[in-house]
Amino acid sequence: MTRIVLGALAFLAAGWSIKAEAADFYNSRAPYTVNQPLNAYSWAGPYLGGNFGYAWGSVDNAWAKPSGFVGGLQAGYNFQRGPWVFGVEGDIQGSSADDTFAAWKFSNPWFGTVRGRGGYAFNNVLFYGTLGLAFGELRAETFGLSESHTNVGWTAGLGAEFGFAPNWSAKIEYLYVDLANSNFVITGASHGASFGTVRAGVNYRF
Numbered sequence: 001m002t003r004i005v006l007g008a009l010a011f012l013a014a015g016w017s018i019k020a021e022a023a024d025f026y027n028s029r030a031p032y033t034v035n036q037p038l039n040a041y042s043w044a045g046p047y048l049g050g051n052f053g054y055a056w057g058s059v060d061n062a063w064a065k066p067s068g069f070v071g072g073l074q075a076g077y078n079f080q081r082g083p084w085v086f087g088v089e090g091d092i093q094g095s096s097a098d099d100t101f102a103a104w105k106f107s108n109p110w111f112g113t114v115r116g117r118g119g120y121a122f123n124n125v126l127f128y129g130t131l132g133l134a135f136g137e138l139r140a141e142t143f144g145l146s147e148s149h150t151n152v153g154w155t156a157g158l159g160a161e162f163g164f165a166p167n168w169s170a171k172i173e174y175l176y177v178d179l180a181n182s183n184f185v186i187t188g189a190s191h192g193a194s195f196g197t198v199r200a201g202v203n204y205r206f
Contacts, residue, residue: 041124041163044080049073049203051173055097055108057195059138060181064106068096070197076117083121085128090114095136097195103142108193111136111177113155124163131156134177138193140184147186151193153179167205174198 051074056067076089091113098107112135119128134155139148159173174196181192 041121042080043078043085043121043126043163043205045205046075046077047169047203047205048075049201051091051093051171051199051201053197053199055095055195055197057097057108057177057193059099059106060192060194061189062104062106062187062191063101064099064104066097066099066106066108066193066195068098070095070097070199072112074201074203078117080121084118085121085126086116086118088115089117089130093197104187105141106191106193107139107141108179108195109137109139109148111179113175113177115155124169126161126163126169128159128161129157130159130173130175134179136177136179136193138179138182138191140187140191142186145186147184149182149184149191151179151182153177153192161203169203169205170200171203172198172200 050072052071055070056065058065070093072091072093074089074091076087078085078087093111095108095110098105113132115130115132117128117130119126132155134153135150137148137150139146155175155177157173157175159171161169161171163169176196178194179192181190183190
């Protein structure tokens with residue numbers, strides 16, 4: 001009987017020893033983790049960029065249809081909630097758009113916008129609409145005389161933006177710009193400008 005009891009105690013002691021060694025082995029290993037791929041591109045935060053494109057349009061109460069290249073800078077800030085992206089953007093553009101009809105030349109040397117943006121992101125691809133305030137210069141020239149007015153109006157458009165690196169994105173955008181009329185002394189008429197622009201650009205996110 002004594003031998004049976006001593007054998008049982010030895011067996012239990014060996015079992016506890018093996019269990020303790022196994023616990024020490026597993027505790028000494030680094031915890032198991034799953035490396036998940038980055039599957040959500042972030043559009044949130046401030047950004048700064050540049051753009052280049054083409055503009056074409058018309059002048060109210062005149063036959064002129066100015067067109068030409070445009071280019072400039074934009075800056076903005078995005079907020080993101082899930083796939084929904086909202087923000088505000090401002091830009092300033094230089095423009096070579098002009099046209100001459102008879103003795104009159106009309107041009108739009110520069111314009112700018114301040115707009116809200118809202119869209120839906122498919123990971124690193126963002127489709128958006130934009131709407132806001134526009135302002136810019138309309139210039140009339142004839143027989144060596146020149147008159148310029150800075151007019152305010154509105155703008156609306158659509159665009160798509162593609163994130164090709166964590167801090168970089170490229171975009172293509174269409175904007176329609178309508179600048180209000182004002183009275184020109186040298187023409188004796190009221191003129192405003194409306195035009196469309198297509199432009200491509202890049203943004204850097206901070």
